Amino acid sequence: MNIIIFGPNGSGKGTQGAVIRQKFNIPHIESGAIFRENIAKGTELGKKAKEYIDRGELVPDEITIPMILNRLKQDDCKNGWLLDGFPRNPSQAKALWEALQKEGMQIDAVVEIVLDRETAKKRIMGRRLCENDPNHPNNIYIDAIKPNGDRCRICGGRLTVRSDDQDEEAINKRHDIYYDEKNGTMAAINFFKELSKKNNGIPRIIEVDGRPPVEEVTKELMSKLEALLK
Ligand SMILES: [Zn+2]
Structure with a gap:
């Protein structure tokens, strides 16, 4: 099963990703980790990517896409993969889709954990x-x-807070990118939705309501994913 997962920070995407990984025995591939690995190992693509990152620029698709494809072809992806953190804009989404098509690789599901910004x-x-x-989960x-x-309720x-969790500016910055329907992650999701409409429902789009408790979100997500296998 090849899956791309979307969801804003705070939607429980990491938790749901871990469940998918276990359930389908596929690696949870985080795009940031692909960058870090290529840079640490000093691969050609990693060296090029680092130049852009050091300048604070977006790494272009010609570098990013091959890096991701390389990762998706590794041995641990024989049962499939769960891609997380990429694409983040519609041009990346299009480039990824085209590259996968060229490789004869399919996307079985595009998962979106739907949660409003507030x-x-x-x-x-x-x-x-x-x-x-x-x-022990606690949330006011x-x-x-x-x-x-x-x-603690258990x-x-x-109880204490993580300082990262209170960094409102950083949270807003990430959400600015995610919720941008023109050039951000939402636009990438919409690219797949439009594509699916025009392309006989391929890739399959799975929307899950992110508002209920974690276990309920997991239940809805799993039943929708399992339905794909039938
Ligand atoms: Zn406790």
Whole structure:
């Protein structure tokens, strides 16, 4: 199963990605990691990419696309792959689609975890960390996992915040890119939606409501993905 996953920061995309990875036994490929690996190993593409990154410029498709294709052809992708973090704009989406077509590789599903910007932001900023166990979920803006006063709802432990989660400027910057329907990630998603309409439903688009509790989102996502296999 070859899957591209989209979702804003705060939508639980990482969590859902981990479930998909396990369920379908496919690697969760994060585009940032592909860059870091190529740069660390000093590959030709990595060296070129680094020049752009060092200048603070967007790495062009001629470098990015081959890097991603190389990754998707590695041995661990024999059951498929889950691509996360790419494409982030419509031109990257088009270039990726065309490159995959050329390679005879298909996209079985484009998954979008749908969550409005305001909720996504609250999800991040409302996170509270339990001093006893980082896996005790607490969020002041999510009713299902609201802390017990200022204490962990599971064990009563003291709660703290991650400073990253309170960096509103950084969150807004990422969301600016994600929610940009003209040149950003939303436009990339719309590229696939339009393509699907014109192309007999290929690639398949799977939209999942990101508002319910994590387990419910997982359930909806899994049932929709499993339906594709039948
Ligand atoms: Zn706790």
